[in-house]
Amino acid sequence: MKILITGATGFVGSHLVDHFVSDGHEVYALFRSETKLHEFSIKGIPIKGDFSNFAWLNQLPTDLEAVIHTAGLVHASDTDDFYKINVNATVDLINQLKDKYSHLIFGLISSQAASGPSLKVTGKDEQAKDLPVSHYGKSKLLAENKLTKLSPHTWKTFIIRPPMVIGPRDFAMLSVFKIVKTGLVPVVGNPDQKIYSFVSIFDLVKGITAATYQIQKSNRQIFYIAHPQPVSYRTIISAIRRVMTIQNQPWFLFVRMPSWILLVIAYLLQLIKYFFPPFDPLLTPDKIKEIIPNQWVVTSNKSMEWLQINYNCDLETAIRLTYEDYKGRSWL
Numbered sequence: 001m002k003i004l005i006t007g008a009t010g011f012v013g014s015h016l017v018d019h020f021v022s023d024g025h026e027v028y029a030l031f032r033s034e035t036k037l038h039e040f041s042i043k044g045i046p047i048k049g050d051f052s053n054f055a056w057l058n059q060l061p062t063d064l065e066a067v068i069h070t071a072g073l074v075h076a077s078d079t080d081d082f083y084k085i086n087v088n089a090t091v092d093l094i095n096q097l098k099d100k101y102s103h104l105i106f107g108l109i110s111s112q113a114a115s116g117p118s119l120k121v122t123g124k125d126e127q128a129k130d131l132p133v134s135h136y137g138k139s140k141l142l143a144e145n146k147l148t149k150l151s152p153h154t155w156k157t158f159i160i161r162p163p164m165v166i167g168p169r170d171f172a173m174l175s176v177f178k179i180v181k182t183g184l185v186p187v188v189g190n191p192d193q194k195i196y197s198f199v200s201i202f203d204l205v206k207g208i209t210a211a212t213y214q215i216q217k218s219n220r221q222i223f224y225i226a227h228p229q230p231v232s233y234r235t236i237i238s239a240i241r242r243v244m245t246i247q248n249q250p251w252f253l254f255v256r257m258p259s260w261i262l263l264v265i266a267y268l269l270q271l272i273k274y275f276f277p278p279f280d281p282l283l284t285p286d287k288i289k290e291i292i293p294n295q296w297v298v299t300s301n302k303s304m305e306w307l308q309i310n311y312n313c314d315l316e317t318a319i320r321l322t323y324e325d326y327k328g329r330s331w332l
Protein backbone atom coordinates (compact mmCIF):
# COMPACT_ATOMS: atom_id res chain seq x y z
CA MET A 1 0.00 0.00 0.00
CA LYS A 2 1.10 3.60 -0.60
CA ILE A 3 0.19 5.60 2.48
CA LEU A 4 0.57 9.22 3.58
CA ILE A 5 0.87 9.86 7.34
CA THR A 6 0.43 13.48 8.42
CA GLY A 7 1.99 14.54 11.73
CA ALA A 8 4.72 11.93 11.17
CA THR A 9 7.03 13.44 13.80
CA GLY A 10 4.25 13.51 16.41
CA PHE A 11 3.75 10.93 19.15
CA VAL A 12 1.02 8.94 17.39
CA GLY A 13 2.23 9.63 13.84
CA SER A 14 5.81 8.47 14.47
CA HIS A 15 4.68 5.11 15.86
CA LEU A 16 2.20 4.70 13.01
CA VAL A 17 4.95 5.26 10.42
CA ASP A 18 7.07 2.60 12.19
CA HIS A 19 4.23 0.09 12.12
CA PHE A 20 3.21 0.60 8.47
CA VAL A 21 6.87 0.52 7.34
CA SER A 22 7.52 -2.71 9.24
CA ASP A 23 4.40 -4.18 7.62
CA GLY A 24 6.11 -3.53 4.26
CA HIS A 25 4.19 -0.50 2.99
CA GLU A 26 5.46 2.54 1.09
CA VAL A 27 4.96 5.28 3.65
CA TYR A 28 5.12 9.02 2.93
CA ALA A 29 5.84 10.87 6.17
CA LEU A 30 4.69 14.50 6.27
CA PHE A 31 6.84 16.49 8.67
CA ARG A 32 7.80 20.10 9.56
CA SER A 33 10.84 19.77 11.81
CA GLU A 34 14.14 18.22 10.70
CA THR A 35 15.18 18.07 14.38
CA LYS A 36 12.18 15.90 15.29
CA LEU A 37 12.68 13.81 12.15
CA HIS A 38 16.15 12.87 13.42
CA GLU A 39 15.26 12.70 17.14
CA PHE A 40 12.65 10.00 16.44
CA SER A 41 14.51 8.40 13.48
CA ILE A 42 11.39 8.68 11.33
CA LYS A 43 11.33 5.98 8.67
CA GLY A 44 9.59 5.98 5.28
CA ILE A 45 9.86 8.70 2.64
CA PRO A 46 10.03 12.12 4.32
CA ILE A 47 8.00 14.97 2.79
CA LYS A 48 8.46 18.41 4.27
CA GLY A 49 5.37 20.59 4.47
CA ASP A 50 2.35 21.82 6.39
CA PHE A 51 -1.20 22.92 5.68
CA SER A 52 -0.53 26.56 4.78
CA ASN A 53 0.72 25.52 1.37
CA PHE A 54 0.04 22.23 -0.40
CA ALA A 55 2.87 22.29 -2.96
CA TRP A 56 4.23 19.15 -1.23
CA LEU A 57 1.30 17.15 -2.66
CA ASN A 58 3.29 16.98 -5.91
CA GLN A 59 5.76 14.66 -4.20
CA LEU A 60 3.07 12.04 -3.61
CA PRO A 61 2.54 9.21 -6.09
CA THR A 62 -0.52 9.40 -8.38
CA ASP A 63 -1.61 5.99 -7.08
CA LEU A 64 -1.59 6.87 -3.37
CA GLU A 65 -4.07 4.55 -1.63
CA ALA A 66 -4.46 5.83 1.92
CA VAL A 67 -4.04 8.88 4.14
CA ILE A 68 -3.99 8.72 7.92
CA HIS A 69 -4.40 12.23 9.27
CA THR A 70 -2.83 12.34 12.73
CA ALA A 71 -1.63 15.97 12.57
CA GLY A 72 -3.50 18.15 14.98
CA LEU A 73 -3.24 20.45 17.96
CA VAL A 74 -3.66 18.80 21.36
CA HIS A 75 -2.65 21.87 23.32
CA ALA A 76 -3.25 25.57 22.60
CA SER A 77 -3.34 28.68 24.73
CA ASP A 78 -5.45 30.47 22.12
CA THR A 79 -8.53 28.31 21.58
CA ASP A 80 -8.97 29.71 18.02
CA ASP A 81 -5.88 27.69 17.09
CA PHE A 82 -7.77 24.44 17.75
CA TYR A 83 -10.30 25.39 15.06
CA LYS A 84 -7.60 26.69 12.67
CA ILE A 85 -5.57 23.47 12.76
CA ASN A 86 -7.96 20.70 13.76
CA VAL A 87 -10.84 21.89 11.57
CA ASN A 88 -9.74 24.34 8.86
CA ALA A 89 -6.47 22.59 8.01
CA THR A 90 -8.31 19.24 7.86
CA VAL A 91 -10.90 20.74 5.50
CA ASP A 92 -8.14 22.16 3.28
CA LEU A 93 -6.33 18.82 3.25
CA ILE A 94 -9.50 16.93 2.27
CA ASN A 95 -10.31 19.44 -0.51
CA GLN A 96 -6.78 19.31 -1.91
CA LEU A 97 -6.74 15.50 -1.87
CA LYS A 98 -10.20 15.36 -3.48
CA ASP A 99 -8.86 17.23 -6.49
CA LYS A 100 -6.08 14.71 -6.94
CA TYR A 101 -7.47 11.36 -5.81
CA SER A 102 -10.91 10.06 -6.69
CA HIS A 103 -10.34 6.85 -4.71
CA LEU A 104 -8.70 6.97 -1.31
CA ILE A 105 -8.87 5.55 2.20
CA PHE A 106 -8.90 8.47 4.65
CA GLY A 107 -8.49 7.74 8.37
CA LEU A 108 -8.98 10.63 10.77
CA ILE A 109 -7.40 10.44 14.22
CA SER A 110 -9.94 12.23 16.36
CA SER A 111 -10.28 11.96 20.14
CA GLN A 112 -12.51 10.76 22.97
CA ALA A 113 -12.78 14.48 23.74
CA ALA A 114 -15.00 14.83 20.63
CA SER A 115 -17.70 13.00 22.55
CA GLY A 116 -16.90 14.38 26.00
CA PRO A 117 -16.87 12.72 29.42
CA SER A 118 -19.08 9.78 30.33
CA LEU A 119 -21.81 10.01 32.93
CA LYS A 120 -21.33 6.41 34.05
CA VAL A 121 -18.24 4.28 34.74
CA THR A 122 -19.61 1.69 32.31
CA GLY A 123 -18.47 4.05 29.58
CA LYS A 124 -19.68 5.56 26.35
CA ASP A 125 -19.98 3.58 23.17
CA GLU A 126 -19.87 4.89 19.60
CA GLN A 127 -23.68 5.42 19.57
CA ALA A 128 -23.74 7.69 22.62
CA LYS A 129 -24.57 11.36 22.26
CA ASP A 130 -21.59 13.62 21.63
CA LEU A 131 -21.28 16.40 24.20
CA PRO A 132 -17.75 17.79 24.08
CA VAL A 133 -16.87 20.07 26.99
CA SER A 134 -13.69 21.75 25.70
CA HIS A 135 -12.80 23.71 22.57
CA TYR A 136 -10.30 20.98 21.81
CA GLY A 137 -13.12 18.39 21.86
CA LYS A 138 -15.46 20.62 19.87
CA SER A 139 -12.81 21.15 17.21
CA LYS A 140 -12.23 17.40 16.90
CA LEU A 141 -15.99 16.73 16.56
CA LEU A 142 -16.29 19.46 13.91
CA ALA A 143 -13.39 17.89 11.98
CA GLU A 144 -15.22 14.53 12.06
CA ASN A 145 -18.37 16.16 10.71
CA LYS A 146 -16.41 17.90 7.97
CA LEU A 147 -14.88 14.59 6.88
CA THR A 148 -18.33 12.98 6.68
CA LYS A 149 -19.72 15.91 4.70
CA LEU A 150 -16.82 16.60 2.34
CA SER A 151 -15.45 13.17 1.48
CA PRO A 152 -16.58 11.86 -1.91
CA HIS A 153 -18.65 8.65 -1.99
CA THR A 154 -15.79 6.96 -3.83
CA TRP A 155 -13.55 7.45 -0.75
CA LYS A 156 -13.56 5.07 2.15
CA THR A 157 -13.21 6.79 5.51
CA PHE A 158 -12.99 5.93 9.20
CA ILE A 159 -12.60 7.83 12.44
CA ILE A 160 -10.56 6.71 15.45
CA ARG A 161 -11.24 8.27 18.85
CA PRO A 162 -8.42 7.40 21.24
CA PRO A 163 -8.69 8.14 24.97
CA MET A 164 -5.49 9.05 26.90
CA VAL A 165 -2.62 7.48 24.94
CA ILE A 166 0.45 6.28 26.86
CA GLY A 167 3.80 5.32 25.38
CA PRO A 168 7.35 6.23 24.42
CA ARG A 169 8.03 9.62 22.74
CA ASP A 170 4.96 11.27 24.35
CA PHE A 171 5.98 14.74 25.37
CA ALA A 172 2.60 15.46 27.02
CA MET A 173 2.92 12.70 29.67
CA LEU A 174 6.39 13.89 30.63
CA SER A 175 4.99 16.69 32.80
CA VAL A 176 2.92 14.14 34.78
CA PHE A 177 6.07 12.13 35.54
CA LYS A 178 7.82 15.34 36.65
CA ILE A 179 4.93 16.29 38.94
CA VAL A 180 4.83 12.80 40.49
CA LYS A 181 8.58 13.07 41.16
CA THR A 182 7.98 16.14 43.34
CA GLY A 183 5.77 14.05 45.65
CA LEU A 184 2.90 16.57 45.48
CA VAL A 185 0.22 15.63 42.96
CA PRO A 186 -2.70 18.05 42.46
CA VAL A 187 -6.15 16.57 41.96
CA VAL A 188 -9.62 18.05 41.48
CA GLY A 189 -11.93 15.72 43.39
CA ASN A 190 -11.25 12.25 44.74
CA PRO A 191 -8.34 10.40 43.05
CA ASP A 192 -10.21 7.09 43.45
CA GLN A 193 -13.34 8.41 41.78
CA LYS A 194 -11.67 9.93 38.74
CA ILE A 195 -11.83 7.10 36.20
CA TYR A 196 -10.20 7.10 32.79
CA SER A 197 -9.92 4.95 29.73
CA PHE A 198 -6.44 4.70 28.30
CA VAL A 199 -4.66 2.92 25.50
CA SER A 200 -1.01 2.11 24.95
CA ILE A 201 0.46 3.60 21.79
CA PHE A 202 1.18 0.05 20.58
CA ASP A 203 -2.47 -1.05 20.85
CA LEU A 204 -3.67 2.23 19.32
CA VAL A 205 -1.42 1.76 16.31
CA LYS A 206 -2.71 -1.83 15.99
CA GLY A 207 -6.25 -0.43 15.97
CA ILE A 208 -5.52 2.22 13.34
CA THR A 209 -3.76 -0.22 11.05
CA ALA A 210 -6.54 -2.82 11.52
CA ALA A 211 -9.14 -0.22 10.50
CA THR A 212 -7.04 0.60 7.40
CA TYR A 213 -6.51 -3.02 6.37
CA GLN A 214 -10.15 -3.97 7.01
CA ILE A 215 -11.61 -0.92 5.32
CA GLN A 216 -14.63 -2.86 3.99
CA LYS A 217 -15.70 -3.29 7.63
CA SER A 218 -14.48 0.05 8.97
CA ASN A 219 -15.76 2.25 6.13
CA ARG A 220 -17.74 5.26 7.48
CA GLN A 221 -17.36 3.97 11.05
CA ILE A 222 -16.19 5.51 14.30
CA PHE A 223 -14.11 3.41 16.73
CA TYR A 224 -12.98 3.97 20.28
CA ILE A 225 -9.63 2.23 20.58
CA ALA A 226 -9.23 1.79 24.32
CA HIS A 227 -7.95 -0.82 26.76
CA PRO A 228 -11.04 -2.63 28.16
CA GLN A 229 -10.01 -1.92 31.76
CA PRO A 230 -10.42 1.73 32.79
CA VAL A 231 -8.18 2.98 35.59
CA SER A 232 -8.47 5.50 38.39
CA TYR A 233 -6.27 8.57 38.74
CA ARG A 234 -4.72 7.01 41.84
CA THR A 235 -3.91 3.82 39.90
CA ILE A 236 -2.13 5.84 37.19
CA ILE A 237 -0.10 7.84 39.69
CA SER A 238 0.74 4.72 41.75
CA ALA A 239 1.94 2.92 38.60
CA ILE A 240 4.19 5.88 37.73
CA ARG A 241 5.63 5.88 41.27
CA ARG A 242 6.30 2.11 41.15
CA VAL A 243 7.95 2.33 37.75
CA MET A 244 10.09 5.26 38.92
CA THR A 245 10.82 3.25 42.10
CA ILE A 246 9.79 6.16 44.29
CA GLN A 247 6.81 4.36 45.84
CA ASN A 248 8.35 4.64 49.30
CA GLN A 249 8.84 8.40 49.05
CA PRO A 250 7.77 9.54 52.57
CA TRP A 251 6.36 12.91 51.51
CA PHE A 252 3.93 11.78 48.79
CA LEU A 253 0.57 13.59 48.87
CA PHE A 254 -2.47 14.17 46.67
CA VAL A 255 -3.17 17.90 46.91
CA ARG A 256 -6.94 18.28 46.57
CA MET A 257 -7.77 21.50 44.78
CA PRO A 258 -11.15 23.09 44.15
CA SER A 259 -11.61 23.65 40.42
CA TRP A 260 -11.92 27.42 40.89
CA ILE A 261 -8.38 27.66 42.31
CA LEU A 262 -7.05 25.77 39.30
CA LEU A 263 -9.01 28.13 37.05
CA VAL A 264 -7.49 31.17 38.77
CA ILE A 265 -4.01 29.67 38.28
CA ALA A 266 -4.78 28.97 34.60
CA TYR A 267 -5.90 32.57 34.01
CA LEU A 268 -2.78 33.87 35.80
CA LEU A 269 -0.64 31.71 33.53
CA GLN A 270 -2.52 33.18 30.53
CA LEU A 271 -1.67 36.63 31.81
CA ILE A 272 2.02 35.73 32.04
CA LYS A 273 1.82 34.37 28.50
CA TYR A 274 0.29 37.66 27.34
CA PHE A 275 3.39 39.55 28.54
CA PHE A 276 5.92 36.79 27.70
CA PRO A 277 4.55 35.05 24.58
CA PRO A 278 7.23 32.30 24.41
CA PHE A 279 5.89 30.98 27.75
CA ASP A 280 3.45 28.18 26.88
CA PRO A 281 1.62 26.83 29.95
CA LEU A 282 0.11 23.35 29.68
CA LEU A 283 -2.60 24.28 32.17
CA THR A 284 -5.20 26.40 30.33
CA PRO A 285 -8.81 27.32 31.12
CA ASP A 286 -9.87 24.98 28.27
CA LYS A 287 -7.87 22.08 29.75
CA ILE A 288 -9.61 22.59 33.11
CA LYS A 289 -12.96 21.86 31.44
CA GLU A 290 -11.52 18.39 30.75
CA ILE A 291 -9.95 18.00 34.20
CA ILE A 292 -13.17 18.66 36.16
CA PRO A 293 -15.39 15.72 35.01
CA ASN A 294 -14.85 12.50 36.96
CA GLN A 295 -15.38 9.91 34.26
CA TRP A 296 -13.71 9.71 30.89
CA VAL A 297 -14.59 6.14 30.04
CA VAL A 298 -15.34 4.54 26.68
CA THR A 299 -16.07 0.95 25.69
CA SER A 300 -13.77 -1.07 23.44
CA ASN A 301 -16.38 -3.68 22.45
CA LYS A 302 -16.88 -2.45 18.89
CA SER A 303 -13.15 -2.33 18.14
CA MET A 304 -12.67 -5.85 19.56
CA GLU A 305 -15.66 -7.31 17.68
CA TRP A 306 -15.31 -5.55 14.33
CA LEU A 307 -11.53 -5.27 14.04
CA GLN A 308 -10.54 -8.30 16.18
CA ILE A 309 -8.05 -6.29 18.21
CA ASN A 310 -6.57 -7.66 21.41
CA TYR A 311 -5.41 -5.10 23.93
CA ASN A 312 -2.16 -6.67 25.12
CA CYS A 313 -0.35 -3.76 26.71
CA ASP A 314 -1.54 -2.99 30.25
CA LEU A 315 -1.10 0.29 32.13
CA GLU A 316 2.01 -0.70 34.05
CA THR A 317 3.80 -1.95 30.91
CA ALA A 318 2.89 1.19 28.94
CA ILE A 319 4.15 3.40 31.77
CA ARG A 320 7.34 1.38 32.19
CA LEU A 321 8.18 1.59 28.48
CA THR A 322 7.44 5.33 28.53
CA TYR A 323 9.72 5.88 31.52
CA GLU A 324 12.55 3.89 29.93
CA ASP A 325 12.20 5.97 26.75
CA TYR A 326 12.28 9.26 28.73
CA LYS A 327 15.41 8.15 30.54
CA GLY A 328 17.02 7.03 27.28
CA ARG A 329 16.38 10.47 25.77
CA SER A 330 17.50 12.25 28.98
CA TRP A 331 14.07 13.89 29.18
CA LEU A 332 13.81 12.88 32.85
Ligand SMILES: NC(=O)c1ccc[n+]([C@@H]2O[C@H](COP(=O)([O-])OP(=O)(O)OC[C@H]3O[C@@H](n4cnc5c(N)ncnc54)[C@H](OP(=O)(O)O)[C@@H]3O)[C@@H](O)[C@H]2O)c1
Binding pocket: 006, 007, 008, 009, 010, 011, 012, 013, 031, 032, 033, 036, 049, 050, 051, 069, 070, 071, 072, 073, 074, 085, 089, 109, 110, 111, 112, 140, 161, 162, 163, 164, 165, 166, 172
Ligand atom coordinates in the same frame (compact mmCIF):
# COMPACT_ATOMS: atom_id res chain seq x y z
N1 LIG B 1 -1.79 11.76 22.68
C1 LIG B 1 -3.02 11.52 23.11
O1 LIG B 1 -3.22 11.15 24.29
C2 LIG B 1 -4.19 11.66 22.18
C3 LIG B 1 -5.45 11.28 22.66
C4 LIG B 1 -6.55 11.39 21.81
C5 LIG B 1 -6.39 11.86 20.52
N2 LIG B 1 -5.16 12.25 20.08
C6 LIG B 1 -5.07 12.76 18.70
O2 LIG B 1 -4.00 12.10 18.03
C7 LIG B 1 -3.41 12.99 17.09
C8 LIG B 1 -1.91 13.01 17.30
O3 LIG B 1 -1.65 13.49 18.62
P1 LIG B 1 -0.23 13.35 19.28
O4 LIG B 1 -0.42 12.96 20.69
O5 LIG B 1 0.64 12.54 18.40
O6 LIG B 1 0.23 14.88 19.28
P2 LIG B 1 1.63 15.49 18.87
O7 LIG B 1 2.74 14.65 19.34
O8 LIG B 1 1.57 16.92 19.27
O9 LIG B 1 1.60 15.39 17.28
C9 LIG B 1 0.83 16.25 16.49
C10 LIG B 1 1.43 16.29 15.12
O10 LIG B 1 0.70 17.26 14.35
C11 LIG B 1 1.64 18.09 13.70
N3 LIG B 1 1.07 19.42 13.49
C12 LIG B 1 0.51 20.24 14.39
N4 LIG B 1 0.16 21.39 13.81
C13 LIG B 1 0.52 21.28 12.51
C14 LIG B 1 0.43 22.16 11.40
N5 LIG B 1 -0.08 23.37 11.51
N6 LIG B 1 0.91 21.73 10.21
C15 LIG B 1 1.46 20.51 10.09
N7 LIG B 1 1.57 19.64 11.10
C16 LIG B 1 1.10 20.02 12.30
C17 LIG B 1 2.82 18.17 14.64
O11 LIG B 1 3.96 18.58 13.94
P3 LIG B 1 5.39 18.74 14.67
O12 LIG B 1 5.87 17.34 14.93
O13 LIG B 1 6.21 19.47 13.70
O14 LIG B 1 5.12 19.50 15.94
C18 LIG B 1 2.89 16.74 15.14
O15 LIG B 1 3.64 15.96 14.24
C19 LIG B 1 -4.04 14.35 17.29
O16 LIG B 1 -4.94 14.60 16.24
C20 LIG B 1 -4.75 14.24 18.63
O17 LIG B 1 -5.90 15.03 18.66
C21 LIG B 1 -4.05 12.15 20.87
